[in-house]
Amino acid sequence: MFAANHVKNAVVSGVATLTALLVAPLAWAGNMQGGPAVNQLNLHEPATKIATDIYNLHTGMLIVCTLIFIAVFGAMFYSIYAHRKSKGHVAEQFHESIAVEIAWTVVPTIIVILMAAFATKSVLAMKDTSNADITIKATGYQWKWGYDYLKGEGEGISFYSNLSTPKDQIDGSAPKGENYMLEVDNEVVVPVNKKVRVVLTAQDVIHAWMIPSFGVKQDAIPGFIRDTHFKAEKIGKFRGQCAELCGKEHGFMPIVVNVVSDADYTKWVDAEKKKMAAKQDDPNKQWSVDELKARGEKVYAANCVACHQATGKGVPPAFPPLEGAKIVNGPKDNQVAILLNGRQGSAMASFKQLSDVELAAVITYTRSSWGNKGEAPTVADVKAARAWDAAKLTTLAAKQ
Amino acid sequence: MSAVLPAHGHADDHGHGHDDHHHGPPPGLMRWVKTTNHKDIGTLYLWFSFVMFLSGGVLALTIRAELFQPGLQIVNPEFFNQLTTMHGVMMVFGAIMPAFVGFANWMIPMQIGAPDMAFARMNNWSFWLLIPAAGLLVISFFVPGGATAAGWTLYAPLSTQMGMGMDLAIFALHIMGASSIMGSINIVTTILNMRAPGMTLMKMPMFCWTWLITAYLLIAVMPVLAGAITMVLTDRHFGTSFFNAAGGGDPVMYQHIFWFFGHPEVYIMILPAFGIISHVVPAFARKPLFGYSSMVYATSSIAILSFIVWAHHMFTTGIPAAGQLFFMYATMLIAIPTGVKVFNWIATMWKGSMTFETPMLFATGFIFVFTMGGFTGLILAVTPIDIQLQDTYYVVAHFHYVLVAGSLFAMFSGVYFWLPKWTGHMYDEGLGKLHFWTSVIFFNITFFPMHFLGLAGMPRRIPDYATQFSDFNAIASVGAFGFGLSQLIFLAAVLKCIKGGAKAGDNPWEGAQGLEWTLSSPAPYHSFETPPVVK
Amino acid sequence: MSASHAPAASATAGSAPTSYFIPEPSSWPVKGSIALFCMAIGAATWFNDLPPGPWLVAFGFAMLAYVLYGWFGTVVGESEAGKYNSQVDVSFRWSMSWFIFSEVMFFAAFFGALFYARQLSVPWLGDLEHKLLWPDFGGQWPSAGPQASEKFTTMGPFPIPALNTALLLMSGVTLTIAHHALKDNNRGRLKLFMALTIALGVLFLGFQAYEYSHAYSELNLKLTSGIYGSTFFLLTGFHGFHVTVGATMLIVILARCMKGHFTPDHHFAFEAVAWYWHFVDVVWLGLFFVVYMF
Numbered sequence A: 001m002f003a004a005n006h007v008k009n010a011v012v013s014g015v016a017t018l019t020a021l022l023v024a025p026l027a028w029a030g031n032m033q034g035g036p037a038v039n040q041l042n043l044h045e046p047a048t049k050i051a052t053d054i055y056n057l058h059t060g061m062l063i064v065c066t067l068i069f070i071a072v073f074g075a076m077f078y079s080i081y082a083h084r085k086s087k088g089h090v091a092e093q094f095h096e097s098i099a100v101e102i103a104w105t106v107v108p109t110i111i112v113i114l115m116a117a118f119a120t121k122s123v124l125a126m127k128d129t130s131n132a133d134i135t136i137k138a139t140g141y142q143w144k145w146g147y148d149y150l151k152g153e154g155e156g157i158s159f160y161s162n163l164s165t166p167k168d169q170i171d172g173s174a175p176k177g178e179n180y181m182l183e184v185d186n187e188v189v190v191p192v193n194k195k196v197r198v199v200l201t202a203q204d205v206i207h208a209w210m211i212p213s214f215g216v217k218q219d220a221i222p223g224f225i226r227d228t229h230f231k232a233e234k235i236g237k238f239r240g241q242c243a244e245l246c247g248k249e250h251g252f253m254p255i256v257v258n259v260v261s262d263a264d265y266t267k268w269v270d271a272e273k274k275k276m277a278a279k280q281d282d283p284n285k286q287w288s289v290d291e292l293k294a295r296g297e298k299v300y301a302a303n304c305v306a307c308h309q310a311t312g313k314g315v316p317p318a319f320p321p322l323e324g325a326k327i328v329n330g331p332k333d334n335q336v337a338i339l340l341n342g343r344q345g346s347a348m349a350s351f352k353q354l355s356d357v358e359l360a361a362v363i364t365y366t367r368s369s370w371g372n373k374g375e376a377p378t379v380a381d382v383k384a385a386r387a388w389d390a391a392k393l394t395t396l397a398a399k400q
Numbered sequence B: 001m002s003a004v005l006p007a008h009g010h011a012d013d014h015g016h017g018h019d020d021h022h023h024g025p026p027p028g029l030m031r032w033v034k035t036t037n038h039k040d041i042g043t044l045y046l047w048f049s050f051v052m053f054l055s056g057g058v059l060a061l062t063i064r065a066e067l068f069q070p071g072l073q074i075v076n077p078e079f080f081n082q083l084t085t086m087h088g089v090m091m092v093f094g095a096i097m098p099a100f101v102g103f104a105n106w107m108i109p110m111q112i113g114a115p116d117m118a119f120a121r122m123n124n125w126s127f128w129l130l131i132p133a134a135g136l137l138v139i140s141f142f143v144p145g146g147a148t149a150a151g152w153t154l155y156a157p158l159s160t161q162m163g164m165g166m167d168l169a170i171f172a173l174h175i176m177g178a179s180s181i182m183g184s185i186n187i188v189t190t191i192l193n194m195r196a197p198g199m200t201l202m203k204m205p206m207f208c209w210t211w212l213i214t215a216y217l218l219i220a221v222m223p224v225l226a227g228a229i230t231m232v233l234t235d236r237h238f239g240t241s242f243f244n245a246a247g248g249g250d251p252v253m254y255q256h257i258f259w260f261f262g263h264p265e266v267y268i269m270i271l272p273a274f275g276i277i278s279h280v281v282p283a284f285a286r287k288p289l290f291g292y293s294s295m296v297y298a299t300s301s302i303a304i305l306s307f308i309v310w311a312h313h314m315f316t317t318g319i320p321a322a323g324q325l326f327f328m329y330a331t332m333l334i335a336i337p338t339g340v341k342v343f344n345w346i347a348t349m350w351k352g353s354m355t356f357e358t359p360m361l362f363a364t365g366f367i368f369v370f371t372m373g374g375f376t377g378l379i380l381a382v383t384p385i386d387i388q389l390q391d392t393y394y395v396v397a398h399f400h401y402v403l404v405a406g407s408l409f410a411m412f413s414g415v416y417f418w419l420p421k422w423t424g425h426m427y428d429e430g431l432g433k434l435h436f437w438t439s440v441i442f443f444n445i446t447f448f449p450m451h452f453l454g455l456a457g458m459p460r461r462i463p464d465y466a467t468q469f470s471d472f473n474a475i476a477s478v479g480a481f482g483f484g485l486s487q488l489i490f491l492a493a494v495l496k497c498i499k500g501g502a503k504a505g506d507n508p509w510e511g512a513q514g515l516e517w518t519l520s521s522p523a524p525y526h527s528f529e530t531p532p533v534v535k
Numbered sequence C: 001m002s003a004s005h006a007p008a009a010s011a012t013a014g015s016a017p018t019s020y021f022i023p024e025p026s027s028w029p030v031k032g033s034i035a036l037f038c039m040a041i042g043a044a045t046w047f048n049d050l051p052p053g054p055w056l057v058a059f060g061f062a063m064l065a066y067v068l069y070g071w072f073g074t075v076v077g078e079s080e081a082g083k084y085n086s087q088v089d090v091s092f093r094w095s096m097s098w099f100i101f102s103e104v105m106f107f108a109a110f111f112g113a114l115f116y117a118r119q120l121s122v123p124w125l126g127d128l129e130h131k132l133l134w135p136d137f138g139g140q141w142p143s144a145g146p147q148a149s150e151k152f153t154t155m156g157p158f159p160i161p162a163l164n165t166a167l168l169l170m171s172g173v174t175l176t177i178a179h180h181a182l183k184d185n186n187r188g189r190l191k192l193f194m195a196l197t198i199a200l201g202v203l204f205l206g207f208q209a210y211e212y213s214h215a216y217s218e219l220n221l222k223l224t225s226g227i228y229g230s231t232f233f234l235l236t237g238f239h240g241f242h243v244t245v246g247a248t249m250l251i252v253i254l255a256r257c258m259k260g261h262f263t264p265d266h267h268f269a270f271e272a273v274a275w276y277w278h279f280v281d282v283v284w285l286g287l288f289f290v291v292y293m294f
């Protein structure tokens, strides 16, 4: 493939210059840190041992394949050159040779076995998720990632991570930044040289968590737990994207991992813990409907717009409108139940990870916007429903 | 107008007193609607698949236009996913598979010395089922929610979320599956039971061999696909939990069932291509096919292995290490029989007396470019590398190398090779050569850069991407439009050949062997009314 | 995939392969395609609560029935007119065998799903790792999954399924007796045992219908009972559907026997249906063991 590579590279760069002229208005972004380089030709520069192994494995495979390719097609092109009718070559009529046929069965078999043997070691290494220093749970949602630090330093930290590229860059009304499409509001922060185990699951459909520089890609499967791991050897930001078709915004749920020194990590954990404490709503606060509504608008924008849209009109038939919806205008308990449990078998997942205040707020917001006139629940309503739900589930489980 | 033709060993006993006026087809449109003639049905198949190829191609060009630059310009993300999905579905089930059935219909009776297919009336149904299926796919774009956007693999549970377009796609696939199964049963039966006296299996032309095995694969796996999508249907509408963990099911189970179909499916799309190439190369090297029996064994080995490699599409789903290793090893083994085929073709060329008319150009192009796709396949088979490359443009590059430069180029080769037999005219060599050179060049401009994009981590099925990927995407898009335009040359060449052109002799190719070349050009309506005797 | 496209016919007595048979142009296939198109559109709209829904399905189904009746009628006519020689007979044999193979693979998909769920996915959902998501789920089979909200009882092998097994096995025997009667040209016995076979098949279906209603009303076992209900009803349901198709074909064959069709040497239609019936039998045995017994 190398021979072809060179020819192709020549063609490619020729055409590249040509198109460069054609697409002059296109923003010429620079390289981004930890993401793809401009016109990168090969795998990412590895930042973990496993990525290095993969890189070398790929290089080895490429070399072997290129050599075979040259040998095989060298023979073919020689024959095309020498054994053509226009050169007066007369066809011989042989059509069998047990010896060569055995040879070209056995030799590739050996080559293939060697390739597989080299790969086996990496397969096993990639699967070994034991003895991790930090365990992070990553949950795929349509269309964002949620992270919960489960074990190790930072335990208890929990946040969502959304694409942070502004809309105007996407629709072309603003110049595109250099991290275009590969930037998020909340990055995953991990310490350098620590083994991080990532436990994956998903809420709705299958997503995949990929960081090329780490050699990590693992599907996140709804209802199931999968895991993978990495031990970053370099400080810096590393970027990837969701790598499994997950619906309309599949292209817009990137992943950014920020690898920092141990000290910086401890600092980050402290700051994050403080932030979380500050965010926590005062349990004794009495919320007025207007307060809930204002708060709910924010919750809605962060959690619901992707499907039900800012207009409340949804994207029927996939995502129903909330504007004028029966449930939103009917008894409040039904809507609380939907938000807590989701609708089984649909994209409408459970939102029980939101706090009671947030749930009460977003329900209030949907019940008083777009002409809806539903009765607003109180925070206590949500709390009660949640407790009742948990009780019901436990008894059911006990029965089984 | 039933035709009872004399057969086996009764060559001179012209005792078919019933109707002797069975030589011409009935006139008008009804000829095509009601036909029971293998050539008419073959022609219908070939035109149908070409129309599907153009439609799928237009979808691909829309994809490429959107991807020409980063940012969202032409389509919204939702419609983009519909385009990708329907492009894949139409190309796989509408273009490539029916086209090969078209070849089978035309060529198998002629190559084995039969008058027609074993079940001529069912043959008509196999074709006419495709029309409602295609209709359902087209309609699905216009129903609420639009066409299905879950990828051609229709992975659950994303596919349980879709609107009505998904149901239409499921029914379309059911119907196409029925069509494939009937077509395959017909082909198997024809090959096993209708060969001319003296044609033992090991004397059979390679194209028939590859189709025999392909038909076997089709009969084995199409029902499995039907099962998988039926489960999606019941999960969607009847509350079953096959792919829903809350009810004890598993989304990954869908992938296992789908790929148990899906991997044999990709060989269904390449084995008949191997068959065509095995006819064209000897013809233009003027030398018998090298290693006939090892070709037969290699084809069978590929088919058998194809049943035990499916999880190489699922290395990132988190299957246990033992599974990853098993499927990696099994997959890599396929390189061996495929290599045997490549080596045999080259050995056939070796010391031949070669000329390079259009069929041979496409055949040579096929061998060269398909092998590149095979090598990238082998690289993907290595689990750790696949984990880096899964669901990136590297995979897109891989399968377009094997599907476009593989299946499609082989079909071009076959069309130019047999057009004189089909129409009685020679095609325009100039147009043919132009078609070849523009196709290979633009093909590589389109798909070669995708390897780089994939290595650099660009995911597939996305409408917008990081600016660092811009140049290669722009190049690919330019190439795609060039490649698309090149196909208009093909259309022109075919139409010109049907309309007229130099008269083709019974065997217009110096080196072509086989019963089909003993028939007149164009071939008579009923291929062999008197079975030839094969020594 | 149970489109009844496998042609059934018998070859005329004593015909040697002296001629090829090519049927005349036919409009049955296109009509069949239109019927399926209507059924597909009808079903898709029906499932999504849009018009015309069930009406179009009914129309398409009626048309399909008409097409099958007409098409097979043509085939029977051709067969009785002696147009099929022994080569055609062999073709029919190949095609029926391959068709049954395709049916085997269809069932394999569902058996595979059952195997996968029982042996792999349900235990996985109950393992230690998955406590994170489903803390209370044990992962034992039978199961309706970790989020099951209702209890159900499984369908045991006794008494109805065992009885049904006996019925189907018996019907295999009666069918074989009928076949021998046909070969011995004992038409009276042939008809008697065909009728018996059909009766056994219908009885089987009756029991199965009863079993389903029992499952719904008393066992709380439903199609929606998680993966157990899904696999149980789809496997037994598709099997029941095949029994229905097989019984219908047996009825057609009996009718043809009454009309005096078939000879002791040439009766492939009979044999094809018998093969199909035995295949359906074997599938049931598989079901009996993996679905009901173990």
Ligand code: HEA
Binding pocket: A065, A068, A072, A107, A108, A109, A111, A112, B153, B266, B267, B269, B270, B312, B313, B331, B332, B334, B335, B336, B338, B339, B340, B342, B370, B371, B373, B374, B375, B376, B377, B378, B379, B380, B381, B382, B386, B389, B390, B391, B395, B398, B399, B402, B403, B406, B407
């Ligand atoms: C015509 C269709 C076709 C063919 C023939 C192939 C052939 C092969 N494919 Fe490909 N493949 C697809 C169509 C095809 N594929 C499609 C459509 C997908 C994507 C589906 C989707 O996700 O949408 C896919 C995806 C795909 C994947 C999954 C990628 C991913 O999603 O992560 C893998 C991984 O193993 C793979 C491997 C292979 C291999 C090993 C072969 C082998 O058969 C290739 C063998 C050939 C050679 C190796 C070259 C010739 C050999 C020699 C000259 C001998 C000497 C060589 C050596 C000893 C090295 N393919």
Ligand code: HEA
Binding pocket: B053, B054, B055, B056, B057, B058, B060, B061, B063, B064, B084, B085, B087, B088, B089, B091, B092, B096, B150, B151, B152, B153, B396, B400, B403, B404, B408, B446, B460, B461, B462, B480, B481, B482, B483, B484, B485, B487, B488
């Ligand atoms: C089976 C065969 C097959 C064939 C022949 C093709 C042909 C082409 N494919 Fe396709 N492709 C698939 C099978 C195939 N593809 C599959 C299975 C997928 C995966 C789908 C999925 O992810 O689910 C895929 C996905 C796929 C993608 C990835 C989309 C994504 O991930 O989002 C892209 C992107 O560039 C692409 C491009 C092309 C192009 C440019 C062609 C070209 O070769 C097409 C050339 C043909 C024409 C252009 C039409 C003819 C010309 C005219 C009608 C005249 C008008 C022309 C002009 C005005 C220029 N294909």
Ligand code: CUA
Binding pocket: A140, A141, A143, A206, A207, A208, A242, A243, A244, A245, A246, A247, A249, A250, A251, A253
């Ligand atoms: Cu999430 Cu793709």
Ligand SMILES: [Cu+2]
Binding pocket: B262, B263, B266, B309, B310, B312, B313
């Ligand atoms: Cu594969």
